[in-house]
Amino acid sequence: MSDAILSPAQTARALPFSALAQEIAALLQDPTVAVPPRIVQPLDGGGSLFVMPAADARVAITKLISFIPGNAQRGLPTIQGDIVVFDVQTGQRVALLDGPTVTARRTAAVSLLAAQHLATRRDGPMLIVGAGVQGRAHLEAFREGLGVQEVWVSSRSSASADALVAHAQALGMRARRVDDPNAALADCPLVVSTTPAQQVVLTALPRSDAFVAAVGAFTPRMVEWSADVCRHLAQTGTLVVDTRDADHEAGDLLQADIDVSALPTLADVVRQTQAWQDASRPEGGPVFFKSCGWGGWDLAAARCLRHTQQG
Structure with missing residues (x-):
């Protein structure tokens, strides 16, 4: 170079x-x-x-x-x-x-890699909660890397949601705004949350076949998903974190009193380590991928x- x-x-x-x-x-x-x-x-x-x-x-x-x-x-x-x-x-x-x-592109690429390994349903629709920089990057990444053709967008700002919908449509995707992200979870097997994470936004359960990439909360004090949902997912699905740094940074999971240090990482998934094999649930269930960032x-x-x- x-x-x-x-x-x-x-x-x-x-x-x-x-x-x-x-x-x-x-x-x-x-x-x-x-x-x-x-x-x-x-x-x-x-x-x-x-x-x-x-x-x-x-x-x-x-x-x-x-x-x-x-x-x-x-x-x-x-x-x-x-x-x-x-x-x-x-x-x-x-x-x-x-x-x-x-930051935008590598974070979305990490979520894409996790989805490529962990998502059982890749056809969408994909729900994006939070229509800022990360929402846009994840939309483009999942379209390019998974072939997603339909996206639903939810944001506290209607203008931001409409702008991201327009961008998706310009890329040839089917897209629409949804005002209630919790209601939309029932219809979307792919979910990405990229909110400012200053308060809980998502309180409903994802589908049993869902892949969730939770991106917005990357410090112990930040949160997007309710503690009840996180605890339910820990019991019925599979939790994966991006790196061991999440042990002290994954606000959603830490505030739900989940032992993050016991969860497999993306490296475990990519390498197919014993930690990942032990975490896999043969009966299926949703996958919750918690991303906090890493150098x-x-x-x-x-x-x-x-x-x-x-x-």
């Missing part, structure tokens, strides 16, 4: 969802990957500063982003920042990626960029 400062559009073009999901799967099986715990610095006013380093045998990255929930009311992005990519052998900076774009996903994005540029 040559030294490059990528705009948001250039960053997006370098990270196709399907290729990024494949890179994430490869990263989970690479023994050279090292990802220390991320630093989360609280900021005055309720925001946070995240510092997330990661490296493998060839590439090292540091992600530096701010998360300011109140920016939605200011007309500003809630996530801002950059990802610096270095060559491990020379120490040279080889790229600077747009942080919010990488390794950003490293996968840097690896994907390298392959894109070399190809």
